[in-house]
Amino acid sequence: MIEVKNLVKSFKDGPNVTTVLKGINFSAKQGEFVAIMGRSGAGKSTLLYQMSLLDEPTSGEIRINGREAYLMSEHEKMLFRLSEFGYVFQDYALLPELTAIENVALPLIMQGLSSDAAEEKAKVALERVGVGARLNNLPSQLSGGEQQRVSVSRAIAHRPSVLFADEPTANLDRESSDRVMNIFRELHKAGQTIIMVTHEDEYARIADRIVTLDDGKIVNTTKF
């Protein structure tokens, strides 16, 4: 499904060049749950951003469902992110002036659904993650855990091929983290492909496989 070959990502800061990813080779199959771990600065999030087409690698290949990422135009990447990917960010990344249901409905409207149809679908997705009672609340009126569940709901409402999650429990308390991870577990059981960056061993063990990065390289792969 996703295949990465010799992926290199460098950042330039004046004359200084910092290479964060140093020739990564990685793949994830349909329905697989992969956890990416590593120390801070190891390149976990950077790898996630390259695979999820939010950033351009310096060199290397990314192939998604058989398509070469570097051959895609910006517009094609946008369409790919809209229809094939779902994102869960560490800080929830909800739009503050949209209610929970509107946040979830927006990408669905972008896919061509009517507002009513999109909000109906969004409602189902929100009920699925247990925030069906907070549909019309703004993000500022929700707890961190509720916001993250809305974020998960937005990521899965359109049934993406791959769900990317960047430290989804980093800002949550224990109880909220468990609830979010239970949702991930259920999604995975239902066949959802998930690629998740995390610091937490306990949650990483939910995955089929843990890929450990250090200094821009994959240093270990553990399968369960």
Added chain:
Amino acid sequence: MFSVVNIRVGFYLALRQIRRASRWTTSLIVFVMLLTFLNLVVVTGLLVGIVAGISNQFRIQQTGDVMITALDTKDYIENSPQILSFLKTLPQPQVISARYRTSGTVEANYYSRVDLNEKPNETGASIVGIDPIVENNFSNLSKYVKEGHYLSETDYDTVLLGPQFVDRYSFGEQPGLTPLKNIYSGTKIRLTINGNTREVIVKGILDVPANSPLAARIFMPISEVRQLMGKTDYAVNEIAVLLKPGTDGVAFRDLLNRSGIGEKAKVQTFEEGIPNGVAEVQDTFAMIGNAIGSIGLVVAAITIFIVIFINAITRRKFIGILKGIGISGEAIEISYVFQSLFYAAIGSALGMGILYGFLVPYVSANPISLPISEAIIVAPLDGTMIRVGLIILTTIIAGYLPSRMIVRKNTLDSILGRN
């Protein structure tokens, strides 16, 4: 860019951003747009209205809606009595004022002049013979009498003076017209027309602006002017026709021309009859008004640009997230265009409400009294709509550009807040 989906998503976002924005901020932006509208429309309208006030003075005080004057080759209107009789049979005129108009001289202070070598206190004058009652119905002339009284039909050897003849009220010397000294109601002056001199009493002095056609005229009962002119017939120099409200002046002019009056006299509408240059002055004032309004438009455009830019830059992270989850940059830009459109449309709508609901009717009923005219606000709807279009277009551009600048930034940099 303008795909249906982009427009729908843009509208969806804009509607919610406006609805949940700070009311103070929204009110302030709308207020700026309202001031821009008023600056663009009212300033121009008032400048044009100053000249329109002058033109309107000519219509009310001199020409009426249609003016009949002598042909260029004649001193008087041929068949005047027949023309007047014909006009009285028509349903359109409200008031018809026939006048004699001639030039002469007027002299004051001749009793106190002891030295014959001393220059006499005299000046050239335009003397108008009127029927006092008809003329009062026509131009409401008695309303302008500041000192003394208005003429009556039975008056003999009395005149009304325009302010330009009285040094206390004059607006300064004009070519061929020197203000007279020590003139009051009851003062005796000498009037000379065609070599015939008569001593008359100043019955009243008018108070009108400098550009009024009444300012430099002397009014006398029509029969006396005819005597002084030495005329034995009833051929007048000008016939001013005030039409009933709603009557088309052009159509009435054409009617008179078709009836054959055009062969005996010059028939002109008010617009054709006003002095040369007034229309040009009106155009000039309109251009000045537009120039001033344009500056206001630029200021409003910059204001909207700054407001949208600050809004977009503080929301850069969220713009990045929107792009990240697959919302197109065009849809995001359209959302800002819709917001700008909202500010411009609400500001302009409020401005139009104030303009046509209050300012125009109020100033029409109570013209602004200026030294040169009784100014009104001239704001024809078609011109106003063009200005509204201009405000909306400018605002859309001012809203689009900053949003485009922010949307074009790298998606991940925006999400992570990197520069």
